[in-house]
Amino acid sequence: MELVNIVSFIMKANKYIIFITTILIVNYSAFAQEVDISNLFEKDDYLICSKKTKEPFTGIMFCKNSDGKIEYKKTVVDGIENGKALFYDKSGNFAGDGEYFNGLENGKWTWYYKSGFKKAIGYYKDGISNGHWTYWSESGIKEREGNIINGKENGKWEYYSEMGLITTERYYNYGLKDSVEIWYFENGQKMSIHRYESGIENGKFEGWFRNGKKKFESYYRKGEIINYTEWDQDGKIIKSQNKE
Template identity: 25%
Template sequence: MNIKQIHIFIFLLIPTLFMAQSVNQLDKNGKRDGVWKKNFDNTNIVRYEGTFLHGKEIGLFKFYKSINKTAVLTATKQFNEKDNLAEVTYYASNGKVISKGIMNGKDNIGEWTIYHNSSTQVMTLEHYNNQGQLDGESMVYYSDGQLAEKRHFIKNKVQGKAIWYYENGNEMKIYHYENGLLHGEAKFYLAEGALEIEGQYKNDQKDGIWKYYKDGELSDEKDYTRYSKNPYNKKD
């Protein structure tokens, strides 16, 4: 190697050394600052990579899992400098998006979307409050996009009318909830739309007269009043 080649080699090497030295640095207060990259213990397989600004995540972070000694992307988080909110996306091993939404620290907030494994069709659409609790409409869909379930949450507890649907769009069952407990009218339907069962719940137990239908006619009745009055003697 002649002197010219040595100078070229050193010129090319200096940026590389500088970049290597600038990774995983701390600021004067001991906080992570600049580009950080961490591997799984005792391996060269990257676990996460991203940029800090005096201890705060900014920009795009990538998180990986180790599969067959290879780093496979499992999640991304897009941070900003203003707050702790991050746009989060989770991935399957084949790169398909599993779910996405907003996180505040470890809490889901706002609208979250979960997808079916075999397609890009939405499976579940949920809403969270600023405390990370389910709050608002929660919708579940069949793989063809048909609505399968509709419930409403208030601070992680189901409230009000909840409906389940058959794949043909007909109602399957209807419940009413109060503070997370079954409470109120309940109805069950056959796939073609005929009423099959109806009755009432009280504090998560069947209560009063339940009616059972066959071929559109009342075929049986059961009285659950005695069971709802005794919390230690439940009956399905």
């Protein structure tokens, strides 16, 4: 019952945030010129201009899909995307928002599911994902989070179960697994530890049963397994190999 109440509260809170965001853009729209993208064109220098005046456009440009539903609204200043942008799914539901600076994604961006739950929050700099990113499931439970540098995972990332418990800790070095990767049982006890170097298995791998007894142990060298030992729950070796 507690989980149901929490999910209900999160849903109401997210819908309130979406409502406020929509109100803000509507208020801004009241003072800004809104123009369908079909009435605009892009010059060779990438400036967005009005077909009517041939001058760089300032205001809010919007695009509609084949069903007449708005796909996005973007703020344009002197022909360049600058400021708030709103996005919608095929059904017209609010799907996300963010900001542009000099035509590139910049700062905080947020995406939503149809239910109103957050789907992801991340940060951009000069059009490339940079900063802390968090992802949620459709039920509003956090799935994973970590840092991205220049579009690639970097440092520690944590992955969660539907109960909100950490299942995996993984370390990256510019998009490649690096250092340790730790898997956990639902009680927080370690299930296994893997080691990587620049995305390749390297070093000692270990695994345990729920009772804490060793399940397997192996050693890798630059992606090649050198030795491997496996035990049953009574501590008896059931498999062993050694290439050296």
